[in-house]
Amino acid sequence: MSRAIYFDHDGALDDLLSLALLTRYRGIALKGVTVTPADCLIGPAVSATRKILDVAGAHEVPVAEGVLTGPNPFPLEWRVDALRADALPVLNQRDPRTLVSELPAHEQLAQWLxxxxxxxxxxxxxxxxNLAWCLDEHPAVEAxxxxxxxxxxxxxxxxxxDEPGHDGSAEWNVYWDPGAAHRVFASRIPITLFPLDATDQVPITPEFAQSFGRTYGAPLGDLAGSLLAMTFGCFETSGFAxxxxxxxxxxxxxxxxLCEFEDVRCEVLTTGPSQGRTVxxxxxxxxxxxxxxxVEGFYRHCLETLTATPEFSTQ
Incomplete structure (x- = not known):
């Protein structure tokens, strides 16, 4: 029996790459997708999400558009990446069939759970x-x-x-809404955390991006190569890879x-120049x-997964 997954992302290039990966995993049943209006323009991010599900043969997976916002907006120059991704030719060969829920993402997530x-x-x-709202309004979702x-x-x-008045100790997903992270961390939900400590070990290199060109013709592989190529210039404009x-x-x-893990006892700071820091x-x-x-195992995993024969399940 497949493992039931609900997926919440915020529309950046790597988020869309993650969605493509998720549609190709054996033993995974993707039941629904919610999109948070954080590191994206929400309209193009939802549109690109629908198109990726269509390309992957997963148009029956419902998508819900987020409306809740955090107190610390992502830079606009990052958020427009969703607009560019939505216009990629590989995603625009036909009109998407994937439907958008009539409920906003936080209400739809609660209903699904x-x-x-x-x-x-x-x-x-x-x-x-979205999850913090669910926990506050529908405590039964925790179980x-x-x-x-x-x-x-x-x-x-x-x-x-890197924002005025902040000491630089926080990661953006937590910083966008520190109160929400604090609420979720206060729950009893088992959490598997991927902090910058681990994720910064896998930069997008030219070799990794260009490897998808050698298998050109697989739609999700072509999408992956395009999304990875669109990240180039990040270091030159922002100072980080x-x-x-x-x-x-x-x-x-x-x-x-692919990863080694450690049990860590930590908390989220919600105020002051370190707000959003996980300590x-x-x-x-x-x-x-x-x-x-x-690292090399991860790069190989992405390439092999996204250029392999399609296989998708919602069961």
Whole structure:
């Protein structure tokens, strides 16, 4: 029997790559997708999500558009990547059939979780705002989540937030809505955390991006190569390398052995110049934290998965 997955992402290039990966995993039943309006323009991000599901032969997977926002917006120059991705030729060969839910993402997520016949896995590679709302408004959802797999935080490394008045110690998915992360971390949901400590180990290199050109003609492989190529210039304009933050997190569902893990007790700071920081704390909650990555194994996993013969399940 396949493992039931609900997926929440926020529309950046690596998020869309993660969605493509997720549609190709054996033993994974993707039940629904919610899109958070964080590191994206929400309209193009939802549109690109629908188109990727169509290309993957997964148009029956429902998509819900997020409306809840965090207090610390992502830079606009990052958010417009969704607009560019939505225009890629590989995603525009026909009109998408995948439908958008009439409910906003947070309400739809709550409905899906409450109706789940048994506990599910929740993969969240953007901020935790939708889940925090669910926990506050529908406490019963907590028991419906067997595992939360979350890309966020920076435990023993510097963060990637460079904003006026902030000390740079936070990671963006947590910083966008520190209160939401704090709420989720206060729950009893088992959390598997992929912080910058692990995800920064897999930068997008020219060799990795160009490897998809050697298998050109596989639609999801062509999409992956295009998305990876669109990340070039990140270091020159922002000062940090674009990494496979989200796709590494997603790969855990198919190949958990790509990473080594450590139990870490930590908490989320919600105020002051360090708001959004995830810190080790004797009084914090324990998370299963990714620490060391099989880098070459991960790159190989992405290439092989996205250029292989299609296989998808919602069962």
């Amino acid at each position: 409450l109706a789940a016949p048994e506990p599910v896995t929740l993969l969240m590679i953007g901020p935790l705002t 419906k989540i067997a595992e939360l797999v979350f890309m966020g935080g920076a435990i023993d490394v510097v963060g990637n937030v 674009y990494c496979c933050w989200d796709s590494l997190t997603t790969s855990y569902l198919a190949e958990p052995e 080790r704390s004797d009084t914090g909650r324990v998370v299963k934290c990714a620490r060391k990555v099989d």
